[in-house]
Amino acid sequence: MSAPKTRITALEQAAADYEEHGFAIIRDVITEDLLAEARAHVEWLTARYPQLRPEHLHHPLIRNDAFWVRLISDPRLVDIGAYFLGPDLACFTAHYICKPPYDGQPVLWHQDGAYWKLAPMNALTVWLAVDESTTENGCLRMIPGSHKLPLYPPNPRTDRPNMLFSEADGGLVRAWAEERGVVDIELNPGDVSIHHPHLLHCSEANTSPKRRCGLDIGYIATSTRIESQGLYLDPVLVRGEPVDGVNTYRRLPRYSPGETIPFAGHDTWNDQPAVAPPGARADEAPLATTARMIERLREGTVAR
Numbered sequence: 001m002s003a004p005k006t007r008i009t010a011l012e013q014a015a016a017d018y019e020e021h022g023f024a025i026i027r028d029v030i031t032e033d034l035l036a037e038a039r040a041h042v043e044w045l046t047a048r049y050p051q052l053r054p055e056h057l058h059h060p061l062i063r064n065d066a067f068w069v070r071l072i073s074d075p076r077l078v079d080i081g082a083y084f085l086g087p088d089l090a091c092f093t094a095h096y097i098c099k100p101p102y103d104g105q106p107v108l109w110h111q112d113g114a115y116w117k118l119a120p121m122n123a124l125t126v127w128l129a130v131d132e133s134t135t136e137n138g139c140l141r142m143i144p145g146s147h148k149l150p151l152y153p154p155n156p157r158t159d160r161p162n163m164l165f166s167e168a169d170g171g172l173v174r175a176w177a178e179e180r181g182v183v184d185i186e187l188n189p190g191d192v193s194i195h196h197p198h199l200l201h202c203s204e205a206n207t208s209p210k211r212r213c214g215l216d217i218g219y220i221a222t223s224t225r226i227e228s229q230g231l232y233l234d235p236v237l238v239r240g241e242p243v244d245g246v247n248t249y250r251r252l253p254r255y256s257p258g259e260t261i262p263f264a265g266h267d268t269w270n271d272q273p274a275v276a277p278p279g280a281r282a283d284e285a286p287l288a289t290t291a292r293m294i295e296r297l298r299e300g301t302v303a304r
Helices: 010-021 032-048 066-072 075-085 170-180 286-299
Strands: 023-026 089-099 107-110 123-129 140-142 183-185 192-195 201-203 212-221 236-239
Touching: 010 023, 010 075, 010 192, 023 183, 032 066, 032 089, 032 212, 066 089, 066 212, 066 236, 075 089, 075 123, 075 192, 075 212, 075 236, 140 192
Parallel strands: none
Antiparallel strands: 023 192, 089 212, 089 236, 107 201, 123 192, 123 212, 140 183, 140 201
């Protein structure tokens, strides 16, 4: 009598897909209660910063925002990052890419790692679908196997609206797309996709009547040094221990009405020992840092 087959877990399947293709989908990670809070957070941020397009709700905007930290440190998301990067884990960037109906901007073909200055590049992108993400409203598109490529500097592209103001080399993308094909990553709210920092991927403009919002999270092992100048220097330790002399991790932001939305557990949030003391603030206003980040994307200097 043969031994019973062991059932493969969702993370084991994701690891196999990631190894082969450079990306994977994990279904039903986040439940509706937290998704509802995330949607409320997006609406709150959009109302607070009407001068910004909703594709540009970058991490500097929410550096003092307790709900943002609560979301990126959710154990279900951190479990995914830790499975691939190890038990000592930090988040160095996360922002909502929210494509409004009818005129949501595309994100042209690119490699995430080309915009990050990390040494070594021991990182993972975890993309949480806040809304349904489909081919109609501009879902992610990925080229299987392209994670085996080295990193290439992106080319400036400002003749058409696009979130990154740049794109990967067109000949490279065409050659890989013809050989390997392109996969549309359609997700339901609460699903997660992950991808390698070298993977070629993009998303189309949203011309549909349905918004497409996702939270794009960059996790790193704490042994990875952040070497960017002035943009990714607010990492949050989300699990385990730091490595001496590598990065400095900031205290968690306090829950303060006016700095975030109310969320489940906000009444005890400030009791955590890692939370900053009252009155602790960043030196630069979040909107100013965000404007500087957008300008550096436009200049092509964000990875310096």
